[in-house]
Amino acid sequence: MGMVDYLQVNNLQKLYYVNNSKIKAVDDVTFNVKAGEVFGLLGPNGAGKTSIIKCICGLLDYDGGDIIVNGYSMKNKRRKGLRHISAVLEGNRNIYWRMTVKENLEFFSGINGISSSKVKERINYLINQFQLQQQKDTVVNKLSRGMKQKVAIAISLIANKDIILLDEPTLGLDVSMSHEMRSILRGIAKDENKTILLSTHDMNVVEATCDRLIIINKGKIIAKDTVDNLKSLFNKEIYKVTLMEGPKNQLKERLKKVAQLLNYQKQAENTSLLLQLDNGNQLIEIFQLFKEEGISLIAIEKVTKNLEGIFIDLLKEEQHEILL
Amino acid sequence: MKYFYSFSAIAKREWIELKRYWFNSFIGIVMYILVFLALFTGAQSIGQNNFALMDSLEGFLIGYALWFLAIGAFSDTAHSIIDEARKGTLEQLYMTEIPFTWLLISKNLVSTVFFLLLFVFIIIMQMQITGIALNLDLLSISITLFISLFSLYGIGLILAGLGLVFKRIQNLLGAAQFVIVGIMVLSPTTIPFVKFLPFVYGRELIMNIMREGYSVFNFTIIDWSFLIGNSVIYMLVGLYGYKLSERQVLKRGMLGQY
Structure with missing residues (x-):
């Protein structure tokens, strides 16, 4: 049996009116998130990620x-839908900076209608889970950005809701805290069995944490798949070839007939080419060409694209389509 | 019970903030007492019949304390919502299954208790300073003040809504303070229609309690009707006005922007 769709976004549209003109911030966006899944919303700044999260x-x-959140339309049954959602919006601003970590956790459980006696254990559990034992009685204002983000995420878990929305959870964090945050997110999904929807422009976060993702640009979905599928789909046969000397123009032309020359860099001691092939067998033809031209080969390596490369490719493709 | 737990959470938060930032509140009260002393000394030197605010020393004393309280009551609602929007926590309050209106009313109820205590404290201070004796019928004062403050919270809600939409409303909040001075001066016995204004009828009843020994047990049906009706209507108008602004804010996505 397949997993249940906890969250369904169907043909979502959001318009803004700026100076009497209509701007489509979210344009016909459709996706669904299954229970226990970590789903990524990837896109450049201004793509419409925050608008989707806020909707x-x-x-x-x-x-x-x-x-539709767990069967409830956020248009007509907003309050019922909110029983299943908690969120950390950009910049960990869901915290009262003048209250301590523990006071914040108590407050947010209270305003969600949970009694303080019932939530005691949960507060202690989250404080331990997020390693905030030493900071629990510290006023949030005195914590580092990374710590504040940890507190913000802990608060989003206090009411034990099913879906956690995270808007740019690693924004502004240093490398080690960003790594820690990724493992925290994986832990939440696994140990707490939560459904997570996170928006980010950081490809590494998506790659390390998400099961599936959509890539959006200018309010539209430009790709939707699992992280692995997207990586294999976009990872064509790309090879970096390093030569002793640069190929002459004639060879360049012959190479272009066999493969796509993505990049050409001439350095003092060698020259490197980035070639995209339709299949690995074309390498034989290329070696033959080098032999015929008497060019010495130093190294050849297959280039694997990470999500960042795919993302850039997609944006370029979209730009190209618009220009056409 | 969910509503009770959320009310408790709001009350605890208010208590924590008051405790942690007591110095600010303390300075506010000291400044108030100093300004009162200056005004009172000035008024005494001019003569009892020339008070700008009220027609007697007792009236001046009560009127000034009520004005201080009224300013606090309406700006408390407006400032707290605008402050939450500025900090970003307003969005979180909107994301609970408990209606935001309830969280707002909870905050008002807690503030009212605080304002009641503050009122009694400053009135006693003023009585000590001036040597004027007033009828401190705490039950009658508390009930009347408790009910009538809600009319001012209603006005505060409208201002808060405007604050969320237009962002900068400091001048409007400043102007509203002068309107409240007017509310403190206007008497329904001389200008009857002013009893329809927010807080006016409640203020008049408190004046009567403290000066004439009037009591809630002597309140007529008309007294109760005006007192409760005025607060209910202004609170409802305030909530409606706030909802109108909220609709705009949710449409434009401005809840977290300030």
Whole structure:
């Protein structure tokens, strides 16, 4: 039996009116997130990620389509939908900076209608889980950015809701804290069995944490798949070839007939070429060409694209389509 | 019970903030007492019949304390919502299954208790300073003040809504303070229609309690009707006004922007 769709976003549209002109911030976006899944919303700044997140958590009215949270439409049954959602919006601003970590956890459980006696164990569990034992009685204002982000995420878990929305959870964090945050996110999904939807422009976060993702640009989905599928789909046969000396123009032309020359860099001691092939067998033809031209080969390596490369390719492709 | 737990959480937060930032509140009260002393000394030297605010020393004393309280009551709602929006926590309050309106009313209820205690404290201080004796019928004062403050919270809600939409409303908040001075001066016995204004009828009843020994047990049906009706209507108008602003804010996605 397949997993249940906890969150369905169907043909979502959000318009903004700026100086009498209509801007489509979210344009016909459709996706679904299954229970226990970590789902990524990837896109450059201004792509519409935050608008989508805010529409899901009922902080932004949408103009078209619908959002269904565990069976409840966020248009008509917003409050019932909110029983299943908690969110950390950009910049960990869901915390009272003048209250301590523990006071914040107590406050947010209270305003969600949970009694302080019932939540005691959960607070202690989260404080231990997020390694905040030493900071629990510290006023949030005195914590580092990374610590504040940890507290913000702990708060989003206090009411034990099913879906956690995270808007740019690693923004502004240093490398080690960003790594720690990724393992925290994986832990939440695994140990707490939560469904996570996270928006980010950091490909490494998606690659390390997400099962599936959509890539959006200018409010539209430009790719939707599992992280692994996207990587294999976009990882064509790309090879970096390092030669003793640069190929003459004639060879370049012959090479272009066999493969796509993506990059050409001439350095003092060698020259490197980035070639994209349709299949690995074309390498034989290329070696033959080098032999005929008397060019010495130093090294050849297969280049594997990470998500960042795929992302850039997709944006370029989209730009190209617009120009056409 | 969910509503009770959320009310408790709001009350605890208010207590924590008051405790942690007591110095700011303390300075506010000291400044108030100093300004009162200056005004009172000035008023005494001019003569009892020339008070700008009220027509007697007792009236001046009560009127000034109520004005201080009224300013606090309406700006408390407006400032707290705008402050939450500025900090970003307003969005979180909107994301609970408990209606935001309830969280707001909880905050008002807690503030009212605080304002009641503050009012009694400053009135006693003023009585000590001036040597004027007033009828401190705490039950009658508390009930009347408790009910009538909600009319001012209603006005605060409208201002808060405007604050969320237009962002900068400091001048409007400043102007509202002068309107409240007017509310403190206008008497429904001389200008009857002013009893429809927010807080006016409650203020008049408190004046009567403290000066004439009037009591909640002597309140007529008309007294109760005006007192409760005025607060309910202004609170409802305030909530409606706030909801209108909220609709705009949710449409434009401005809840977390300030």
